[in-house]
Amino acid sequence: MNTGVINISNTITTANAESASITGNLEYSCTNTGDTAGYISVCLAADGGNTPNAMTPRYMNAASNTNKLAFDMTLPNGKTWGTRTAGLGEEYSSGAIYIPARSTELGQSNISGQVVIRASLIPNNGNALATPGTYTNTFNGDLTLKVAEQSSLTDCLEGAQDKSNPFSFTVQATVIPSCKITAKPTDINFKEIANATNITGSTSIGVTCTNGAPYTIGLIPSNDDQEGKGDMTGTAPNSDVIPYQLQSATGKAWGNALTAESVGDGVANNGSGVNQSHTVYVIIPSADVKPDRYSDIVTINVNY
Structure with missing residues (x-):
């Protein structure tokens, strides 16, 4: 044999x-x-x-x-x-x-x-x-x-x-340790805002990671700010921007200054083998800008 x-x-x-x-x-x-x-x-x-x-x-x-x-x-x-x-x-x-x-x-x-x-x-x-x-x-x-x-x-x-x-x-x-995004965040739509302050919106990220495997999640606005400070831009030739801050459920800034081993200003957890949901908050300090449609794209990094 x-x-x-x-x-x-x-x-x-x-x-x-x-x-x-x-x-x-x-x-x-x-x-x-x-x-x-x-x-x-x-x-x-x-x-x-x-x-x-x-x-x-x-x-x-x-x-x-x-x-x-x-x-x-x-x-x-x-x-x-x-x-x-x-x-x-x-x-x-x-x-x-x-x-x-x-x-x-x-x-x-x-x-x-x-x-x-x-x-x-x-x-x-x-x-x-x-x-x-x-x-x-x-x-x-x-x-x-x-x-x-x-x-x-x-x-x-x-x-x-x-x-x-x-x-x-x-x-x-x-x-082996692994992760995947299993619930894509929905867009945060603030709808109509005019000269408002401290505007808050939220969405959630669903991540499934190997049971027991540690992981961290980082968020990066399109301006590549590693501390989660982004700018929503309007349509050309409008040069106004709406600054915003990404935050976690604990009220802390949520950025991308992290590694798989160090949480930094990201969010960390251990996998369970099933989907785990993480809420993302967006805070707009002020929106005193020209009337327009403003938006930005945030990249999600999952480290494990």
């Missing part, structure tokens, strides 16, 4: 935690050292691995935490790869394969084959809540052989499962 590691992905993020998949080849070979040709069938079974009673779904665990990643292993026909035990998936069967007699007095005859196994993360099983780390499940599969001179007598799924030919392999995936 040729087995090893089926690595679903080294970059599991909030975007692919419920959809990442990979295919791997499980290869086998058989040798006939006798003088008689015949037929052989190969059956391959896999149980729940580290969690033997969990088959649909199976789970990968991380040594550093108690989180799990739910996944499935399927055969080329799309059915869950398991054992012939009722309710535990379907065992792979090669069907009858002709194997010639050895070709010389001291020689041997070989046949080989492979089965494509697909390992896929399963949606709606809490995978998005997994914290960063490498998750694994190690399997001790079972190989059953049946040999006969007639092809009709080689069904290796008949009778008891042979536990004397185990083979091992590991399925793994690595969750």
Whole structure:
């Protein structure tokens, strides 16, 4: 048997935690050292691995935490790869394969084959809540052989499962810190203002980050002011501007003087695997300007 590691992905993020998949080849070979040709069938079974009673779904665990990643292993026909035990998936069967007699007095005859196994993360099983780390499940599969001179007598799924030919392999995936904006802010429209002071508007930013991963959010007006002080401009040739200040829910200036490790004048939090909402306030100290339509664009930076 040729087995090893089926690595679903080294970059599991909030975007692919419920959809990442990979295919791997499980290869086998058989040798006939006798003088008689015949037929052989190969059956391959896999149980729940580290969690033997969990088959649909199976789970990968991380040594550093108690989180799990739910996944499935399927055969080329799309059915869950398991054992012939009722309710535990379907065992792979090669069907009858002709194997010639050895070709010389001291020689041997070989046949080989492979089965494509697909390992896929399963949606709606809490995978998005997994914290960063490498998750694994190690399997001790079972190989059953049946040999006969007639092809009709080689069904290796008949009778008891042979536990004397185990083979091992590991399925793994690595969750990394990641973030994405999952709720785009709506525009703040102050509508009609005339010679007003201390005008306030607000919107919200929705961010989804890997569970437990720290992140910071920075805001930059179009004038590139790192302290969140922007200017709304009118239409040419009007040169008037309306100054404004971006603020967080705590009433502090919200800018972009920050890093992934330091909050600076941004907003910081730890991811939860689900959307987290952050309110942005815009304060206009004064709007004593010519009548016009004034606007500005703010860039959002998420650091993690």
